[in-house]
Amino acid sequence: MKKFQHPNLMKNIKINIKKYLNEQRQLVEQGLHQYMLSEKGEFAGHIAAMRYSLFVGGKRVRPILCLASSRCVSENQQIDHLLLPAACAIECIHTYSLIHDDLPAMDDDDLRRGQATCHKKFGEAEAILAGDGLLTLAFDLLSNPELPGPSPEKRLRLIATLAQRAGSAGMVGGQFLDIDSERKEIPFSRLQTIHRAKTGALITAAVRMGAIGGGAMEDQLETLTEYGNNVGLAFQIVDDLLDVTGTTEQLGKTAGSDAEQGKATYPALFGIEKTRRLAEEAVQRAVDALDSFDSRAEPLRELARYIFSRTS
Numbered sequence: 001m002k003k004f005q006h007p008n009l010m011k012n013i014k015i016n017i018k019k020y021l022n023e024q025r026q027l028v029e030q031g032l033h034q035y036m037l038s039e040k041g042e043f044a045g046h047i048a049a050m051r052y053s054l055f056v057g058g059k060r061v062r063p064i065l066c067l068a069s070s071r072c073v074s075e076n077q078q079i080d081h082l083l084l085p086a087a088c089a090i091e092c093i094h095t096y097s098l099i100h101d102d103l104p105a106m107d108d109d110d111l112r113r114g115q116a117t118c119h120k121k122f123g124e125a126e127a128i129l130a131g132d133g134l135l136t137l138a139f140d141l142l143s144n145p146e147l148p149g150p151s152p153e154k155r156l157r158l159i160a161t162l163a164q165r166a167g168s169a170g171m172v173g174g175q176f177l178d179i180d181s182e183r184k185e186i187p188f189s190r191l192q193t194i195h196r197a198k199t200g201a202l203i204t205a206a207v208r209m210g211a212i213g214g215g216a217m218e219d220q221l222e223t224l225t226e227y228g229n230n231v232g233l234a235f236q237i238v239d240d241l242l243d244v245t246g247t248t249e250q251l252g253k254t255a256g257s258d259a260e261q262g263k264a265t266y267p268a269l270f271g272i273e274k275t276r277r278l279a280e281e282a283v284q285r286a287v288d289a290l291d292s293f294d295s296r297a298e299p300l301r302e303l304a305r306y307i308f309s310r311t312s
């Protein structure tokens, strides 16, 4: 099995974020291809639907954050190799959530990652099962002793972190509140809870999983969690903004769908200019949180800035 090496990050040298993202995306793609089930045998039709949504596109932000976080705290040259299955597990969870979010019973979208949504291509029941398959595969990737991974104790912590933040107290709960709040006037505090749970929880999970897998000390874990919370918030605020300012072609999903579904968003509450400022402030808080880290945290700092300037 191919081993993934720690990148040679020189001290005090600014990274080229575009190049970094391309390299990291390739690493994640290799992992996904290596660990994803192949389209053979009796379940080929089901696996085809899972593979379609997983490989149709996607920025891979969450696995990249996970690996970048691990490198801030670990000296182990093999850390990428050890944590790649965990990073891929997070992408599986994220992809399952997109498939289910697009279903007619939820956001009822035809377009995702620039292509037809899973249910449009394979049918509704098949899309539900593709999501279920990816959700379950994630925990296989984390727990399977035949795959690379950290110590059994750390693996358990990774499993618990992902389960808690992707589940009812995190992403799933946030999705529930989001749907439950459509076409209702909700206080800002409720919008913050929705954002923190629906989007922020999985992003924070990714950063924490990298930290835990890399053997972070308690104070490093706290610091990286603070970073993750703010990056997660910035990510969702920018998502709200792009829904108003972006085009369907640019986003690869239907633009303007928040307003159409009567969703409370930052631009609806604060207008575009203030929303931009709030996103910028969240990014700054994320960068500030990393003050105690040396240049090994530079990718995380740049990733936070990239999240603010992204256009898709």
Ligand code: GRG
Pocket (backbone or CB within 6 Å): 057, 058, 059, 060, 061, 094, 096, 097, 098, 100, 101, 113, 171, 172, 175, 198, 199, 235, 236, 239, 312
């Ligand atoms: C169905 C349990 C369940 C949860 C759904 C992910 C989600 C929760 C809803 C999607 C709605 C949405 C657009 C949320 C905003 C933030 C977000 C998750 C955007 C999509 O993530 P990107 O931009 O997508 O990382 P790619 O395609 O690049 O991976």
